[in-house]
Amino acid sequence: xxxxxxxxxxxxxxxxxxxxxxxxxxxxxxxxxxxxxxxxxxxxxxxxxxxxxxxxxxxxxxxxxxxxxxxxxxxxxxxxxxxxxxxxxxxxxxxxxxxxxxxxxxx
Amino acid sequence: xxxxxxxxxxxxxxxxxxxxxxxxxxxxxxxxxxxxxxxxxxxxxxxxxxxxxxxxxxxxxxxxxxxxxxxxxxxxxxxxxxxxxxxxxxxxxxxxxxxxxxxxxxxxxxxxxxxxxxxxxxxxxxxxxxxxxxxxxxxxxxxxxxxxxxxxxxxxxxxxxxxxxxxxxxxxxxxxxxxxxxxxxxxxxxxxxxxxxxxxxxxxxxxxxxxxxxxxxxxxxxxxxxxxxxxxxxxxxxxxxxxxxxxxxxxxxxxxxxxxxxxxxxxxxxxxxxxxxxxxxxxxxxxxxxxxxxxxxxxxxxxxxxxxxxxxxxxxxxxxxxxxxxxxxxxxxxxxxxxxxxxxxxxxxxxxxxxxxxxxxxxxxxxxxxxxxxxxxxxxxxxxxxxxxxxxxxxxxxxxxxxxxxxxxxxxxxxxxxxxxxxxxxxxxxxxxxxxxxxxxxxx
Numbered sequence: 262x263x264x265x266x267x268x269x270x271x272x273x274x275x276x277x278x279x280x281x282x283x284x285x286x287x288x289x290x291x292x293x294x295x296x297x298x299x300x301x302x303x304x305x306x307x308x309x310x311x312x313x314x315x316x317x318x319x320x321x322x323x324x325x326x327x328x329x330x331x332x333x334x335x336x337x338x339x340x341x342x343x344x345x346x347x348x349x350x351x352x353x354x355x356x357x358x359x360x361x362x363x364x365x366x367x368x
Numbered sequence: 369x370x371x372x373x374x375x376x377x378x379x380x381x382x383x384x385x386x387x388x389x390x391x392x393x394x395x396x397x398x399x400x401x402x403x404x405x406x407x408x409x410x411x412x413x414x415x416x417x418x419x420x421x422x423x424x425x426x427x428x429x430x431x432x433x434x435x436x437x438x439x440x441x442x443x444x445x446x447x448x449x450x451x452x453x454x455x456x457x458x459x460x461x462x463x464x465x466x467x468x469x470x471x472x473x474x475x476x477x478x479x480x481x482x483x484x485x486x487x488x489x490x491x492x493x494x495x496x497x498x499x500x501x502x503x504x505x506x507x508x509x510x511x512x513x514x515x516x517x518x519x520x521x522x523x524x525x526x527x528x529x530x531x532x533x534x535x536x537x538x539x540x541x542x543x544x545x546x547x548x549x550x551x552x553x554x555x556x557x558x559x560x561x562x563x564x565x566x567x568x569x570x571x572x573x574x575x576x577x578x579x580x581x582x583x584x585x586x587x588x589x590x591x592x593x594x595x596x597x598x599x600x601x602x603x604x605x606x607x608x609x610x611x612x613x614x615x616x617x618x619x620x621x622x623x624x625x626x627x628x629x630x631x632x633x634x635x636x637x638x639x640x641x642x643x644x645x646x647x648x649x650x651x652x653x654x655x656x657x658x659x660x661x662x663x664x665x666x667x668x669x670x671x672x673x674x675x676x677x678x679x680x681x682x683x684x685x686x687x688x689x690x691x692x693x694x695x696x697x698x699x700x701x702x703x704x705x706x707x708x709x710x711x712x713x714x715x716x717x718x719x720x721x722x723x724x725x726x727x728x729x730x731x732x733x734x735x736x737x738x739x740x741x742x743x744x745x746x747x748x749x750x751x752x753x754x755x756x757x758x759x760x761x762x763x764x765x766x767x768x769x770x771x772x773x774x775x776x777x778x779x780x781x782x783x784x785x786x787x788x789x790x791x792x793x794x795x796x797x798x799x800x801x802x803x804x805x806x807x808x809x810x811x812x
Contacts, residue, residue: 271477271479273476273477287442287445287446288445288446288449291446291449291450303472303476304476304477305450305472305473305474305475305476305477306443306446306447306449306450306452306472306474307422307424307443307446307447307474307475307480307481307484308474308475308476308477308480308481309446310426310442310443310446310447311477311480311481311483311484312477312480313442330441330442330444330445331442331445332442
């Protein structure tokens with residue numbers, strides 16, 4: 262089923278927003294996401310460019326400075342809320358999983 | 369050794385994986401893309417190499433931009449960081465090469481990729497396709513109107529036939545593109561929602577074939593106009609060639625020169641828009657002025673059926689004892705590979721008012737070159753009120769007389785083996801006159 266725009270975040274969206282809890286430029290994000298996930302998640306340059314465009318349009322991030330070709334961004338209050346909601350959703354999923362599989366009792 | 373080559377490539381707008389595969393194969397043969405333009409893709413020779421190619425779309429980029437600015441610079445920087453080098457761009461469409469063995473793909477989110485292509489398509493490609501669809505539909509509509517209104521006249525007009533064919537080919541091309549795009553979008557979106565990319569594999573066979581057919585049709589059309597003994601047609605052909613070259617070579621070249629001279633996007637767009645409208649207007653205006661100035665429009669008698677244009681096969685003097693000097697002949701001929709028509713109207717000189725009520729003769733002779741069209745053309749002529757009459761006096765295979773209700777008129781349709789004659793007298797013809805008509809117009 263199609264995902265409504267930003268109703269839930271893809272893994273790449275989630276980590277890009279998470280990276281931007283600190284002010285970072287695009288190249289930093291490209292390096293930071295694999296570092297944060299042990300190489301499990303990697304964001305392609307074209308995808309990141311489009312993501313940053315769409316996050317800016319949606320008001321999830323703010324452009325903080327432009328230095329030559331590099332632009333820096335930071336997460337906005339609205340973006341932080343979306344990130345928080347996604348985190349809560351993932352936690353709820355994990356809780357449900359543990360409850361249903363009995364892993365909660367084992368723990 | 370040839371270091372550069374230009375190739376006409378035919379890919380659908382959305383077929384990025386097809387383009388990528390093609391460019392990777394070209395690199396393996398030692399050809400690296402250098403430039404994309406309206407007159408083909410330019411490759412430069414290098415050593416054969418294995419590369420990865422990504423074709424990317426961005427609705428914010430423009431061919432009028434003097435350089436990659438703002439967000440575009442950021443994209444180039446991000447791609448460069450992951451080993452992707454921008455090699456060529458045209459409008460909102462960019463080609464990146466990567467020489468690493470196993471590079472991180474530029475696009476890692478299929479939904480993002482599909483959305484990006486669709487947003488770009490909505491901005492440029494789809495409006496462009498819709499405009500061409502409108503042009504093709506208009507061409508076909510005019511052709512259909514012509515067929516319904518006067519089948520014989522339409523089929524004998526080469527320009528109208530070429531226009532109809534061009535409309536049909538354009539409609540096939542544009543239709544294939546539109547259907548292809550909708551199919552791609554639906555399927556790519558569905559797969560993207562499952563987190564999968566769709567690798568299109570179109571070879572553009574329909575597009576390639578139809579494009580070449582359009583080129584051949586245009587060349588034949590213009591050649592036909594140039595070789596005819598008709599100054600109006602020749603001038604129209606030369607004007608068309610000038611405008612085609614202007615639109616396909618001069619304008620894109622001008623945009624490129626302004627871009628290289630770092631002229632701003634706004635100025636480049638404004639100058640281009642003005643030239644796109646003004647120059648064709650001036651050229652066509654000049655052509656009309658030349659035709660009017662040389663009085664070609666009044667002398668224009670069409671072309672084809674040359675033997676009849678030189679000397680009409682029948683005139684009023686051959687039927688009646690009248691002074692031909694007091695008559696004006698208006699003749700018009702058209703001829704296509706399907707059939708030729710020759711029309712003549714012979715009326716009294718308008719200055720000779722004392723001759724008011726003098727006899728007049730009008731006829732159209734349709735010479736069929738394709739026998740299978742005979743019945744169709746004959747039936748189209750018989751759509752009026754006709755009744756069958758005796759063909760023998762006319763030396764014809766069949767004859768029909770035009771009626772006004774129950775009242776017979778002096779208008780006839782005469783059917784001969786390979787020609788149809790529609791003739792109108794201002795008097796009631798005698799048996800002898802009928803046989804003269806049969807001899808002169810029946811080709812007997």
